[in-house]
Amino acid sequence: MSLIPPSSPPHTLGMSKKQDKLDRELGMGRSISRRDFLNGVSVALTSSVLPTSAVGAFQSLQAQENGNYPPTRTGMRGSHAGSFEVAHEMREGKTWERPETVDELHDLVVVGGGISGLSAAYFFKKLHGERARILILDNHDDFGGHAKRNEFWHQGKMYLMNGGTLNVEAPAQYSTVAAGLLWELGIDRTRYYESVAKVSDLYRKLGLGYGVFFDRETFGADRLVAGYGKLPIREFLASSPLSEKAKTDLARLYGGKEDYLTGLSSDEKKKKLARVSYRDYLVEIAKADAGVVAFLNSRPMGLFCTGIDAVPALYAWEMEFPGFGGLGLAPTPPERLLAEPGGAHGRENGARADSGDPDMYFPDGNATIARLLVRALLPKAVPGRSMEDVVASHVDYGLLDRGDHPVRIRLESTVVKVEHDGPVDRAREVSLTYVQRGRAFRVRAGAAVLACWNNVIPYIWSEIPEDQKKALLDGVKAPLVYTSVLVSNWKSFVKAGVSGVSAPGSYHVSLGLGPSLSLGDYRSSQDPETPVVVRMSRYPCSPGLSRREQHRVGREELLSTDFETCERGIRDQLGRTLGPSGFDPASDVLAITVNRWPHGYAYAYNTLYDPEEWAFTSSPSRPAIRGRRPWGRVAIANSDAAASPHTDAAIDEAYRAVMEISSALDT
Numbered sequence: 001m002s003l004i005p006p007s008s009p010p011h012t013l014g015m016s017k018k019q020d021k022l023d024r025e026l027g028m029g030r031s032i033s034r035r036d037f038l039n040g041v042s043v044a045l046t047s048s049v050l051p052t053s054a055v056g057a058f059q060s061l062q063a064q065e066n067g068n069y070p071p072t073r074t075g076m077r078g079s080h081a082g083s084f085e086v087a088h089e090m091r092e093g094k095t096w097e098r099p100e101t102v103d104e105l106h107d108l109v110v111v112g113g114g115i116s117g118l119s120a121a122y123f124f125k126k127l128h129g130e131r132a133r134i135l136i137l138d139n140h141d142d143f144g145g146h147a148k149r150n151e152f153w154h155q156g157k158m159y160l161m162n163g164g165t166l167n168v169e170a171p172a173q174y175s176t177v178a179a180g181l182l183w184e185l186g187i188d189r190t191r192y193y194e195s196v197a198k199v200s201d202l203y204r205k206l207g208l209g210y211g212v213f214f215d216r217e218t219f220g221a222d223r224l225v226a227g228y229g230k231l232p233i234r235e236f237l238a239s240s241p242l243s244e245k246a247k248t249d250l251a252r253l254y255g256g257k258e259d260y261l262t263g264l265s266s267d268e269k270k271k272k273l274a275r276v277s278y279r280d281y282l283v284e285i286a287k288a289d290a291g292v293v294a295f296l297n298s299r300p301m302g303l304f305c306t307g308i309d310a311v312p313a314l315y316a317w318e319m320e321f322p323g324f325g326g327l328g329l330a331p332t333p334p335e336r337l338l339a340e341p342g343g344a345h346g347r348e349n350g351a352r353a354d355s356g357d358p359d360m361y362f363p364d365g366n367a368t369i370a371r372l373l374v375r376a377l378l379p380k381a382v383p384g385r386s387m388e389d390v391v392a393s394h395v396d397y398g399l400l401d402r403g404d405h406p407v408r409i410r411l412e413s414t415v416v417k418v419e420h421d422g423p424v425d426r427a428r429e430v431s432l433t434y435v436q437r438g439r440a441f442r443v444r445a446g447a448a449v450l451a452c453w454n455n456v457i458p459y460i461w462s463e464i465p466e467d468q469k470k471a472l473l474d475g476v477k478a479p480l481v482y483t484s485v486l487v488s489n490w491k492s493f494v495k496a497g498v499s500g501v502s503a504p505g506s507y508h509v510s511l512g513l514g515p516s517l518s519l520g521d522y523r524s525s526q527d528p529e530t531p532v533v534v535r536m537s538r539y540p541c542s543p544g545l546s547r548r549e550q551h552r553v554g555r556e557e558l559l560s561t562d563f564e565t566c567e568r569g570i571r572d573q574l575g576r577t578l579g580p581s582g583f584d585p586a587s588d589v590l591a592i593t594v595n596r597w598p599h600g601y602a603y604a605y606n607t608l609y610d611p612e613e614w615a616f617t618s619s620p621s622r623p624a625i626r627g628r629r630p631w632g633r634v635a636i637a638n639s640d641a642a643a644s645p646h647t648d649a650a651i652d653e654a655y656r657a658v659m660e661i662s663s664a665l666d667t
């Protein structure tokens, strides 16, 4: 791995002269937009990326200058300092017994301001009318949950990247409810595809493709090899530092001629592949070299947040990873497709994830959906009328929580208690306690939707039975990091011939140019001489442990790694990957935002660790279904409730939860 391990002594304590020199070369001493150290002590707000003038519709200058505009905050974001401490104290047993009473009575309080919580508010408002009083409580300093936006400014121009939830994956698979919501919010797929088509093939036209960075710690030498997927595999591997045996084995596996499970029927093979990891399939069944494992290990991380040791070989086959071509496996019927990556759960038509309309990616990812939802709930807070103008719209955070509007979004508020005011089946009200900046408050409502995470609910809602709590705690959300780096130019990418790089042995296992797209007034960088946002992804894994354990360990790692360690690793990795083609980590990095998500993707079932029934069917025996049972005036939303890490699941679960409490309100 290219990063100094998190357990290394902090940079400032007893640093050697050699490290000091390395740090200077990496530009560690230079001020970037802002540094957040562990626990959020921020220093050095500099002017290097702050705009000098407003351009066109982009009006958020003043807000950024005083550092108060959440999407422009850099340093350690995602689960940022200040957002999770109260919940962790609650987990350790702390209680808040004497909350101050807030003189508010809402029809609905929603816990969680992610896409699911915002959708729940939207559906409730639609069902109960404009005057319905709704309060949304979220522990972060920005709305959107995982669907956050990173907004960088440099010399008067805005550069966007998603800080979490990336795209509308397989929109053709969205349910009537989820697709209908996007449509009502103004997301017009036809207009979207026409707009992005203008620039979407820029990188291809420049001859850029995919490359693999082989790091010296894993592969013996630092080398970026371009042409993955374009060159025949043998030719591509020829210039890699892999051993001859690994190269031969990879060529064999990619060639896909051998049947490694002779004598078994297609169904028998699939059954076997469901119970063996892809790693073990490669090593023990296909007899591949260890170099093959190192080369392919990061392949499934973007979907599963683990390496190939914790992913069933059957899933690898579904994802068309190498090694299965000669097995003669019959295509899987749509109704048997996996929650990941094919997604039948929560999706009505069971089509493959790669069928139908292509994925939709907005300049700030699915933060666009969150912003459109907030616009629908609080039109004045997010000015504008279309999916195009929301990209540059300046959110007035001061309007999110005002007494003169029926819908209110209260940020930096962690809910620590939910209970009915009386017996669950007869109570007319629910009360919720939340902690905001160290003070506890109690608010009343006619009903509540818990659109927060399954692993939080047992701690805040004691009224539910023990077996339901157990079911809610069954899954472990997957940790991951999306890092956004504003760089001054992308000439080094052009010189290297890559727009995206897989780095299977490195700290961030992928890096690449932000997508080339145009929407409304926003146009991503079209000129390699100009700044661009580079996206890097990391999935902390501990091969050898179960998937759940790996996620738990990974979560701790993310929370205990400070920004400085991340920054050093980022600069080091960019320098080693692109330095030979001209990238200078000391001068080319303008700003860094590390979006860490210790509680990331919803846990989806996996045949190595869970019953096949849970992984392949919509069985009500799945813990996610048992866990989401409503009681009285409280229902449960969030993508965890579908065991599906997808935006459509977040929306579908919000709809179900609102229907459940609405029928409870009618009785």
Ligand SMILES: Cc1cc2nc3c(=O)[nH]c(=O)nc-3n(C[C@H](O)[C@H](O)[C@H](O)COP(=O)(O)OP(=O)(O)OC[C@H]3O[C@@H](n4cnc5c(N)ncnc54)[C@H](O)[C@@H]3O)c2cc1C
Binding pocket: 087, 111, 112, 113, 114, 115, 116, 117, 137, 138, 139, 140, 144, 145, 146, 147, 163, 164, 165, 166, 167, 168, 169, 366, 413, 414, 415, 416, 451, 452, 453, 456, 460, 480, 481, 482, 597, 599, 600, 601, 602, 637, 638, 639, 640, 645, 646, 647, 648, 650
């Ligand atoms: C890095 C990343 C990339 C992703 N990419 C994609 C993608 O490309 N496509 C896709 O479809 N899905 C993607 N996802 C999955 C994503 O989780 C869902 O699409 C969706 O955004 C989930 O929305 P949600 O509202 O269900 O949950 P969340 O977005 O997690 O929102 C729940 C909110 O509740 C808050 N909360 C929890 N407990 C409390 C409490 N006690 N009090 C107050 N608030 C609380 C949480 O902090 C959070 O803000 C991605 C997820 C991550 C982390």
